[in-house]
Amino acid sequence: MFTIGVLARKAQCSVPTVRFYEAQGLMPPAERRESGHRVYDRPDLARLVLIRRLRDLDVPLERIKALLKLDAGGKPCAETLRFFQEQRDAIRLRIEALRDLDLTLSMHMANCQSGCLPAAGPCDIFGVLSA
Amino acid sequence: MFTIGVLARKAQCSVPTVRFYEAQGLMPPAERRESGHRVYDRPDLARLVLIRRLRDLDVPLERIKALLKLDAGGKPCAETLRFFQEQRDAIRLRIEALRDLDLTLSMHMANCQSGCLPAAGPCDIFGVLSA
DNA sequence: TCTGGGACCTCAAGTAGGTTGAGGTTCAAG
DNA sequence: CTTGAACCTCAACCTACTTGAGGTCCCAGA
Structure with a gap:
């Protein structure tokens, strides 16, 4: 309680x-x-x-x-299971998308760190993201 | 245009x-x-x-x-880079959480499929998720 | 026993990030 | 020259909460 x-x-x-x-x-x-x-x-x-x-x-x-x-209602699995299968598929898609973005960011950040330090030019990460 | x-x-x-x-x-x-x-x-x-x-x-x-x-403003990398680093960290945390959930769901669904078909008892996936 | 401050109550309004609808103009294919 | 899709503005609605006002309750310490 x-x-x-x-x-x-x-x-x-x-x-x-x-x-x-x-x-x-x-x-x-x-x-x-x-x-x-x-x-x-x-x-x-x-x-x-x-x-x-x-x-x-x-x-x-x-x-x-x-x-x-x-x-x-204590219903049998079938319906519930279907729901969670859909849910899991959604999760997996989302993971894929996030991983993709992570990769894009990481690659660019590596570039950027070596290419435009120390505080030399503008960062082109925006261009990369909107490409 | x-x-x-x-x-x-x-x-x-x-x-x-x-x-x-x-x-x-x-x-x-x-x-x-x-x-x-x-x-x-x-x-x-x-x-x-x-x-x-x-x-x-x-x-x-x-x-x-x-x-x-x-x-x-064409500002140098530093600020922008910091932002995207934070962003990437957030993405990674999110991926971890999702993977965890995916695993939980998958394990349980495997259980469920073998254990309570054909439409025998209620599904305990709810209990698993709220544990 | 009293007291102060934190946790609780209700109800109303505000917030983010859009979507939907009404009522009306414009564009372009047939 | 018509007709239907795409555009316009403005206002209201939506989900999932959060915040605030105004007030009550609980409990640990003096």
Whole structure:
């Protein structure tokens, strides 16, 4: 049993974000103390961590909501599996794109460091990137 | 010389986005025909592509604006280089995180495919992700 | 027991980075 | 000369939060 502040810290997000998720129906309405303060337990934390993890993948809130409903239903793998396969494919594309960019930057930075130091001419990295 | 539609297609973005960038001062005020239609040339395209590339890296518009100003000044490498080094570091962290997630998903999906088909029990991928 | 400051509450407004829509002009192919 | 795609402006909407105002609650130390 812990407070919203502790929950947020454990899930690596902000307190208002937790309240926002509750308002949006992603987190269930939290139990309250007499005072009105929200109280959470382990399953709540698990759910929040899952939401954050999916958000890191840029899965929209609506989609996460649908998935959580699916999970709650204890449905068989098939649907869920398909979703995560798509997700994984998206991740892989993104990794490829990032690697490509990393390479471009690295190559150019090597060039630049040897070619235009000490503070001699303008940097043409912009030209390289927009090519 | 081309129209906003052609420009947008070449830079892989939408027409309203181009206008939005102009309004925000990221793209210079475009030249116009008598009719009021915007006209663009190669340097405009280069600039737009650069903006898009930086946006793909989640660089905020304000930061891009500052960089473009820096570029226009023909400043020496040092500052620019530092920026791109930071950017590259961010990319690498992101790649690591994504790879980690990919691995987690892949391992679990392999499990799942052998363990709970044909449509037998519920999928525990949610538990795995929120652990 | 009192007190101060941090953590909590609600509700409203603001933010980034666009997208969408209404209502209207212009261009170019047939 | 028409008609449909592409352009124009301006305003409203969108997602996913963040920030702020104004107020209550909790708890450790004096």
